[in-house]
Structure formats: structure tokens, C-alpha cells
Amino acid sequence: MxxxxxxxxxxxxxxxxxxxxxxxxxxxxxxxxxxxxxxxxxxxxxxxxxxxxxxxxxxxxxxxxxxxxxxxxxxxxxxxxxxxxxxxxxxxxxxxxxxxxxxxxxxxxxxxxxxxxxxxxxxxxLENGQKVRKVVEGSITITCNEKDIKRIDAFCDECSVSAMERKSKAIEVDRDKCILCFKCTEAAKNYDNISVEVHRDRFxxxxxxxxxxxxxxxxxxxxxxxxxxxxxxxxxxxxxxxxxxxxxxxxxxxxxx
Ligand code: SF4
Ligand code: SF4
Ligand code: SF4
Known part of the structure; x- marks a missing residue:
């Protein structure tokens, strides 16, 4: 070698x-x-x-x-x-x-x-025993105009830390669990009626x-x-x-x- x-x-x-x-x-x-x-x-x-x-x-x-x-x-x-x-x-x-x-x-x-x-x-x-830490503070806004609840559920499942939950036809984020990552912002590109804005303000x-x-x-x-x-x-x-x-x-x- x-x-x-x-x-x-x-x-x-x-x-x-x-x-x-x-x-x-x-x-x-x-x-x-x-x-x-x-x-x-x-x-x-x-x-x-x-x-x-x-x-x-x-x-x-x-x-x-x-x-x-x-x-x-x-x-x-x-x-x-x-x-x-x-x-x-x-x-x-x-x-x-x-x-x-x-x-x-x-x-x-x-x-x-x-x-x-x-x-x-x-x-x-997490429920599966996986340890996760939050490293940044900020905010997340999810706009959901999707009417198909199966699509909304599928979108909520994209979050690896189970921070998103469907409430009727809206999406709620548990801000304590959410680590302000890029997974749902990336996933939203495949959902015409759902958009996500994440702002990371400080560590x-x-x-x-x-x-x-x-x-x-x-x-x-x-x-x-x-x-x-x-x-x-x-x-x-x-x-x-x-x-x-x-x-x-x-x-x-x-x-x-
Ligand atoms: S992948 Fe990038 S950040 Fe990670 S060790 Fe290599 S150069 Fe550094
Ligand atoms: S930003 Fe990350 S942790 Fe927060 S809801 Fe989206 S996928 Fe889940
Ligand atoms: S995507 Fe990168 S930073 Fe996030 S858990 Fe995997 S290896 Fe770590």
C-alpha cells in the first residue's frame, strides 16, 4: 500500500x-x-x-x-x-x-x-433510545395548505425526532423537541402545498x-x-x-x- x-x-x-x-x-x-x-x-x-x-x-x-x-x-x-x-x-x-x-x-x-x-x-x-442534542436556537414556521391527510401524515413522518404532529389538517411542531434541522425543509420540496421556514438565530x-x-x-x-x-x-x-x-x-x- x-x-x-x-x-x-x-x-x-x-x-x-x-x-x-x-x-x-x-x-x-x-x-x-x-x-x-x-x-x-x-x-x-x-x-x-x-x-x-x-x-x-x-x-x-x-x-x-x-x-x-x-x-x-x-x-x-x-x-x-x-x-x-x-x-x-x-x-x-x-x-x-x-x-x-x-x-x-x-x-x-x-x-x-x-x-x-x-x-x-x-x-x-428519543423513543428508540437514540440520543439527540439541540445545538441551535431559533424558530420554525410550517405553512400547510395540503388537504390530503395521508400526505400530511407522510410529511410529519419525515421528522426523525418526532417533533411534527398533524392536528386535523394543520401541522404542529413541538418546539422543545425540534432541533431546527434541514430535514423537513428539504422534504418540503416534494410537497407542493407545504412550506417550511427555519431560522437559526444563535447557538x-x-x-x-x-x-x-x-x-x-x-x-x-x-x-x-x-x-x-x-x-x-x-x-x-x-x-x-x-x-x-x-x-x-x-x-x-x-x-x-
Ligand atoms: S467532512 Fe468536512 S467537516 Fe467533516 S472532517 Fe471532513 S473536512 Fe472536516
Ligand atoms: S426542523 Fe427538523 S426537527 Fe424540526 S420539525 Fe423539521 S425535521 Fe423535525
Ligand atoms: S446528518 Fe450529519 S449532522 Fe445530522 S446526524 Fe447525520 S451525520 Fe450527524
Whole structure:
């Protein structure tokens, strides 16, 4: 085997390791498919972007097989040619579905170096035993003009955390359960008479004092135009863009200096 090598290893029926191996260094991004709630947060926070002109969401190193144009029966796949094993997807994942190992040790350098903060844990256990945490605060509005109750029920079933319920011909969302994800916004594209608006306003509580990098990123997310003074490196600015995308903010791509 020639090094460095990048490959996907099927560990068991539910687990895939996306591995980058050098002489004395191994990075593994582990994906536990059975826990994946298909929320889409990992897609939005991945700082690797590839411009695809006819798609509003730029392609990242992680996403659904359809988004990634990779043939697979998995809910989520990683493109090992693009992944840089940064762990941002692991940091955000509400379903505890992704883990990053560096030389066999579970590690998140983006948290250890202060680029991203650690969340205060706020875990909910679903009926199937799956643990899910809420990482953002905001609001959701569902407009339902559908008259076919079977269609409405089918739409409600799209939510992996059972936060939607049909009440007569309307849809009610349990705001406590709802993690403000992208699953129903994506699903609504297949329902002519149902629309969803999700606004992610801020992150849930974080542990300790945020670093200057995180403060800068949040300043940018909350509306400051352009690059933030104090975030000088290209990778930190890419991270800021990824966090903006995660929060659903629009931004203009700027030329890198
Ligand atoms: S963030 Fe985690 S739970 Fe959500 S789609 Fe990605 S891997 Fe699945
Ligand atoms: S480890 Fe980083 S580069 Fe790789 S898929 Fe996750 S967020 Fe993207
Ligand atoms: S109701 Fe909330 S948790 Fe359920 S799919 Fe929609 S945004 Fe996600």
C-alpha cells in the first residue's frame, strides 16, 4: 500500500471509517449510520467547499449521496479526496453520529485550539433510545395548505425526532423537541402545498469563555460584512463561512488575499 492513503472502510453493518493514513499518523472520521437523523448540519458546517455553479449550496466533503454525486445506500457519505479531517462535522452533529480519531485517540483539534467552543450538553433520548442534542436556537414556521391527510401524515413522518404532529389538517411542531434541522425543509420540496421556514438565530449555551476566534466568527455570523479583523488565516475564514452557512446566513464569496 502506498502512503499517504485515503479510503472508506466498512467496519460493520452500521459503521464506516473514513481514513487518512500517513507513515506515523492516522486520522479516522467514524460514521455510525444507525444514529444518523439526517438533519443536514454536517453538510453546512464542513469548511471544504467546491463551487458548483448551478447549485445554491456549495458542495462540501460530506453530504447525502445525491448531493455528493456518490453512489451509495448510506444516508451520509464523505468524499475522502476532499475531506481534511478537521472534525467540524463531528463538533456539530446533533445525533452523536460522527467521531474523529487521531492516532486512535478521540480528539477535536478545532475545540482544543479554541476555534470552536464546546457545547453545554443538552441531550434528549428519543423513543428508540437514540440520543439527540439541540445545538441551535431559533424558530420554525410550517405553512400547510395540503388537504390530503395521508400526505400530511407522510410529511410529519419525515421528522426523525418526532417533533411534527398533524392536528386535523394543520401541522404542529413541538418546539422543545425540534432541533431546527434541514430535514423537513428539504422534504418540503416534494410537497407542493407545504412550506417550511427555519431560522437559526444563535447557538445553544457553550462551556466556558469563548475564544477571540469564536467571538470573531460569531460577529461575522450575526451580520458584520466581510472578513473579521483578527481572523487572519484562510482556514479560520473558511470556518467562519461554514458557520454562517450552518446558521442559514447568505454571504458573498470574497477573494482570498
Ligand atoms: S449532522 Fe450527524 S446526524 Fe445530522 S446528518 Fe450529519 S451525520 Fe447525520
Ligand atoms: S472532517 Fe472536516 S473536512 Fe471532513 S467532512 Fe467533516 S467537516 Fe468536512
Ligand atoms: S420539525 Fe424540526 S426537527 Fe423535525 S425535521 Fe423539521 S426542523 Fe427538523
Amino acid at each position: 502506498s502512503l499517504p492513503s485515503k479510503k472508506a472502510i466498512q467496519v460493520d453493518e452500521n459503521t464506516v471509517d473514513y481514513e487518512f493514513k500517513m507513515l506515523n499518523h492516522v486520522m479516522q472520521l467514524r460514521y455510525h449510520e444507525e444514529k444518523c437523523i439526517e438533519c443536514g448540519f454536517c453538510h453546512r458546517v464542513c469548511p471544504v467547499t467546491v463551487s458548483i455553479y448551478d447549485e445554491p449550496l456549495k458542495k462540501t466533503a460530506i453530504g447525502t449521496p445525491k448531493e455528493m454525486k456518490i453512489e451509495s445506500d448510506k444516508k451520509i457519505v464523505v468524499d475522502t479526496e476532499k475531506c481534511v479531517w478537521c472534525g467540524c462535522c463531528t463538533w456539530i452533529c446533533p445525533g452523536y453520529t460522527l467521531e474523529l480519531f487521531i492516532n486512535g485517540e478521540k480528539k477535536l483539534n478545532v475545540v482544543e485550539n479554541g476555534s470552536l467552543p464546546e457545547f453545554e450538553e443538552e441531550v434528549r433520548t 445553544k449555551s457553550i462551556k466556558g469563555e469563548p475564544s477571540s476566534v469564536w467571538n470573531g466568527i460569531m460577529l461575522r455570523v450575526l451580520g458584520k460584512e466581510g472578513k473579521v479583523k483578527g481572523i487572519m488565516s484562510r482556514s479560520q475564514n473558511k470556518l467562519a463561512d461554514a458557520v454562517m452557512r450552518l446558521m442559514g446566513k447568505e454571504f458573498e464569496e470574497e477573494e482570498e488575499a
